[in-house]
Amino acid sequence: MPSTTSPIAGVRDALVPVLSATPFGLLFGTLAYDKGMTLFEAVLMSATIFGGASQMVGIELFKGGVAAWLIVFSIFAVNFRHILYSASVGRHFSEFSFLQKALSFFLLVDPLYAASELRVERKMPLTFAWYAAYGLFMYVVWVAGTVVGYEFGRLISNPEALGIDFLLPIYFLGLLLGFRKRQNWLPVVLASGVGSIIAYLTVGSPWHVGLGSMAGILVAVLMPLDHEVPMDPVPQSDGPEDMG
Numbered sequence: 001m002p003s004t005t006s007p008i009a010g011v012r013d014a015l016v017p018v019l020s021a022t023p024f025g026l027l028f029g030t031l032a033y034d035k036g037m038t039l040f041e042a043v044l045m046s047a048t049i050f051g052g053a054s055q056m057v058g059i060e061l062f063k064g065g066v067a068a069w070l071i072v073f074s075i076f077a078v079n080f081r082h083i084l085y086s087a088s089v090g091r092h093f094s095e096f097s098f099l100q101k102a103l104s105f106f107l108l109v110d111p112l113y114a115a116s117e118l119r120v121e122r123k124m125p126l127t128f129a130w131y132a133a134y135g136l137f138m139y140v141v142w143v144a145g146t147v148v149g150y151e152f153g154r155l156i157s158n159p160e161a162l163g164i165d166f167l168l169p170i171y172f173l174g175l176l177l178g179f180r181k182r183q184n185w186l187p188v189v190l191a192s193g194v195g196s197i198i199a200y201l202t203v204g205s206p207w208h209v210g211l212g213s214m215a216g217i218l219v220a221v222l223m224p225l226d227h228e229v230p231m232d233p234v235p236q237s238d239g240p241e242d243m244g
Contacts, residue, residue, distance in 0.1 A: 005125050010133030017111035018141050024052045025145020026152060028059075033153030035059045040169050046146040050109065050139060054078040080213055085113045090124045092116070107135025184223045192216030 025046070032042035037059060051053055054075040061071045083187055093101050113136050119126050176189065195215025200208035 005127040005130045007129050009133060010130040013115060014134040018138055020143050021138060022141060025142045026149035028055050029149020030153035031144040032059055033150050035060035039150050042150050046143045051079055061143050089113055089116050092120055096128055104131055107139060108111050152193045187217045187223060188220045191219035
């Protein structure tokens with residue numbers, strides 16, 4: 001019986017998320033070309049940030065003459081959920097070395113977080129070999145997708161007209177619905193959504209991402225859990241970081 005903790009198992013488990021993430025890498029490359037970025041800038045951004053939603057925000061600000069500190073802070077705001085991911089999954093990295101933890105946190109995107117939590121809930125070991133193989137596979141495909149998307153973007157004069165830029169919201173909606181059987185899901189989602197809308201209309205983007213998340217977290221903390229009802233396992237995501 002093949003090992004479920006080996007690098008091969010990590011690559012195998014990442015196949016479906018990688019196939020789902022590839023269009024987003026292509027999308028970013030296409031939009032990067034449309035915004036006037038060079039291929040080197042686009043690839044460097046994908047290689048260092050490795051986050052679809054935050055990269056989309058970044059390219060909007062990067063070519064708009066916005067101060068560098070504001071670009072960095074905006075990307076941080078969009079990726080705020082990764083702080084929560086790290087706090088959750090980091091509890092299972094006790095046997096990882098410092099460098100292994102650093103790499104693990106860098107590779108932490110939505111599908112990898114969901115898959116890791118699912119392994120833990122199923123009492124399966126979360127080994128560095130499995131985790132790194134899963135994450136590095138997604139990382140390599142993401143960067144490669146940026147290159148292909150950039151070259152493909154040369155052939156498209158207006159990607160928004162084709163609705164390509166709408167793929168990312170659809171992905172996040174699917175990821176959100178994957179947790180719909182969790183306790184208090186609807187009140188938390190409504191609070192986060194309302195908070196995001198209010199923040200967007202008052203303080204603007206990208207602040208609405210972090211403030212909406214905080215509203216949802218506050219409601220989740222205040223609402224009691226029914227401990228007699230077992231929690232559904234974390235769903236296996238069908239898409240990237242995030243890639244966002």
